[in-house]
Amino acid sequence: MTSNNIQRNDSRQSSSRGGYSIQKVSVFVSRAIPSDLMSLDGAVEEVTRAIDDTGFWGDVEGIGLAVREAVANAIIHGNHSDPEKPVAILLAVTESCDLIIIVSDSGSGFDPSRAPNPTLGHNLMASHGKGIFLMQKLMDQVEFSFGQGTEVVMRRRRQWIQ
Numbered sequence: 001m002t003s004n005n006i007q008r009n010d011s012r013q014s015s016s017r018g019g020y021s022i023q024k025v026s027v028f029v030s031r032a033i034p035s036d037l038m039s040l041d042g043a044v045e046e047v048t049r050a051i052d053d054t055g056f057w058g059d060v061e062g063i064g065l066a067v068r069e070a071v072a073n074a075i076i077h078g079n080h081s082d083p084e085k086p087v088a089i090l091l092a093v094t095e096s097c098d099l100i101i102i103v104s105d106s107g108s109g110f111d112p113s114r115a116p117n118p119t120l121g122h123n124l125m126a127s128h129g130k131g132i133f134l135m136q137k138l139m140d141q142v143e144f145s146f147g148q149g150t151e152v153v154m155r156r157r158r159q160w161i162q
Contacts, residue, residue, distance in 0.1 A: 029091040035079035035105070037072070044068045047091050047101070056097055056158045063099070063156060066138040069131035070103040070152045078105030078150050097158035101139075102151060109146035 029050045033039040048064035051057060071087055079085035088104040116123050118130040135142045141155040 028093075029089070031089045032086040033071075033089070034083040035075045035081050035085045035087055036083045037075060037081070040068065040071055040075065043071055043087075043089055047089060050091060051093075051099065054093055056093065057099065057156065062138045063101075066135045066142075066154055067101055067103070069134050070101070070154065073131050074103050074105035074107070074150070074152075077110070078107030080107075099156040099158070101154045101156075103154075104149055104151045106149040109144075109150045112144050 029047060031043060031046065033043045044064055044067050047067050048060050051063055052060045057063060067089070071089060074087040075081055079087060085106050088102075090100075090102040090104075092100045094100065112132060115132045116126070116129045118124065118126065118133050123129060132142075135152070135154060139154040139156050141153075143153045145151045145153070
């Protein structure tokens with residue numbers, strides 16, 4: 001089950017997700033993908049292309065990495081790679097040029113404070129456990145909420161390119 005809803009150019013969408021009220025959205029991407037890692041690359045590519053098209057951020061690759069980590073975590077940890085359980089991805093650029101990315105799954109949640117610190121010696125060479133750390137380093141704000149599944153809200157303020 002894959003669905004796409006892409007609207008651009010000052011659409012007048014109003015949404016309230018992840019504690020954010022998003023008004024006068026200039027870019028809006030809403031996509032649901034199956035919890036299958038084969039869907040990951042296409043979803044991340046679509047999101048990063050939409051971000052790149054705005055011209056507001058010069059580090060689209062870093063934002064794309066944060067999105068990749070959030071979606072991969074939702075697929076693997078949240079939905080346990082069950083293709084019947086969708087991962088929802090919402091991207092919005094607000095009127096004030098804030099980038100809001102929300103990734104949702106149907107998982108039961110976790111305690112983000114218990115995520116291992118990948119900069120400590122015994123975790124440096126681990127093959128996993130770096131996703132949340134990367135998201136927090138690459139985005140201005142990362143929040144988790146747990147209700148009907150798990151939702152990660154990532155925010156990036158516009159960086160003025162000179």
